[in-house]
Amino acid sequence: MSEATASRDNGTEPMIEMTGLNKWYGDFHVLRDIDLTVQRGERIVICGPSGSGKSTLIRCINRLEAHQQGGITVGGITMTEDIKRIEQIRRQVGMVFQHFNLFPHLSVLENCCLSQIWVQKKPRHEAEKLAMEYLERVQIAEQAKKYPGQLSGGQQQRVAIARALCMRPEVMLFDEPTSALDPEMIKEVLDVMVELAREGMTMICVTHEMGFAKTVADRVIFMDQGQIIEEAPPETFFNHPRSERTKLFLSQIL
Numbered sequence: 001m002s003e004a005t006a007s008r009d010n011g012t013e014p015m016i017e018m019t020g021l022n023k024w025y026g027d028f029h030v031l032r033d034i035d036l037t038v039q040r041g042e043r044i045v046i047c048g049p050s051g052s053g054k055s056t057l058i059r060c061i062n063r064l065e066a067h068q069q070g071g072i073t074v075g076g077i078t079m080t081e082d083i084k085r086i087e088q089i090r091r092q093v094g095m096v097f098q099h100f101n102l103f104p105h106l107s108v109l110e111n112c113c114l115s116q117i118w119v120q121k122k123p124r125h126e127a128e129k130l131a132m133e134y135l136e137r138v139q140i141a142e143q144a145k146k147y148p149g150q151l152s153g154g155q156q157q158r159v160a161i162a163r164a165l166c167m168r169p170e171v172m173l174f175d176e177p178t179s180a181l182d183p184e185m186i187k188e189v190l191d192v193m194v195e196l197a198r199e200g201m202t203m204i205c206v207t208h209e210m211g212f213a214k215t216v217a218d219r220v221i222f223m224d225q226g227q228i229i230e231e232a233p234p235e236t237f238f239n240h241p242r243s244e245r246t247k248l249f250l251s252q253i254l
């Protein structure tokens with residue numbers, strides 16, 4: 001058993017723990033003293049003005065961005081620069097991006113199988129079977145042979161969610177998954193996310209869909225200028241925001 005595996009305590013530890021996290025892009029201090037603990041099964045919504053560091057924060061969780069100070073632990077595994085550790089962490093984390101990031105030259109089915117075959121070393125027939133199961137779940141199985149460019153934005157985003165789920169992640173990160181979509185497609189993606197939340201998936205969603213936040217979030221976190229300004233259950237957050245910055249933000253989006 002590897003050291004990192006041995007240190008896991010059977011799922012009772014928080015899913016994600018960030019302590020004293022600081023990050024700079026060159027001279028620009030983008031994340032300031034972030035402390036955030038996410039329990040298994042928790043659903044977190046992160047909101048805040050453009051440029052406040054929301055994407056950077058969640059991208060640090062699977063090391064798409066490196067932080068300079070503080071600690072991150074995911075599923076009991078502490079992030080270091082060791083690529084083996086980073087891979088162990090990445091295996092637990094699924095991510096969905098604003099612009100879907102599907103491989104345009106691969107079919108929907110192949111998009112969902114690629115990492116299963118090359119990263120998880122699964123036989124193709126097993127990978128395809130699981131991919132079809134998840135494509136069914138997001139109600140797009142009949143499009144499996146098509147290429148991303150032949151699908152609507154809402155359909156592509158549902159494929160992206162299915163692709164992430166095929167890796168059987170412990171936690172799903174969503175970075176503004178509906179903000180590139182035409183209004184009529186937002187609901188079909190949010191419905192999939194609500195369903196996932198109901199099934200107990202641990203989720204961190206950067207989104208300004210406040211209806212979604214009210215429906216599924218256990219906690220809403222408001223970020224501004226690289227800091228967590230306020231966090232509260234949705235009821236408290238929306239009806240009794242404490243900080244003036246939160247009030248101003250809510251007045252602009254609601």
Ligand code: ADP
Nearest residue numbers: 025028030048049050051052053054055056057
């Ligand atoms: P948000 O997701 O809240 O809009 P981001 O995390 O994308 O915010 O960005 C936070 C700030 O960091 C912004 O001012 C942005 O311009 C800057 N930034 C983001 N990525 C980089 C980068 N790779 N290099 C330099 N600055 C960056």
Ligand code: MG
Nearest residue numbers: 054055056176
């Ligand atoms: Mg962003």
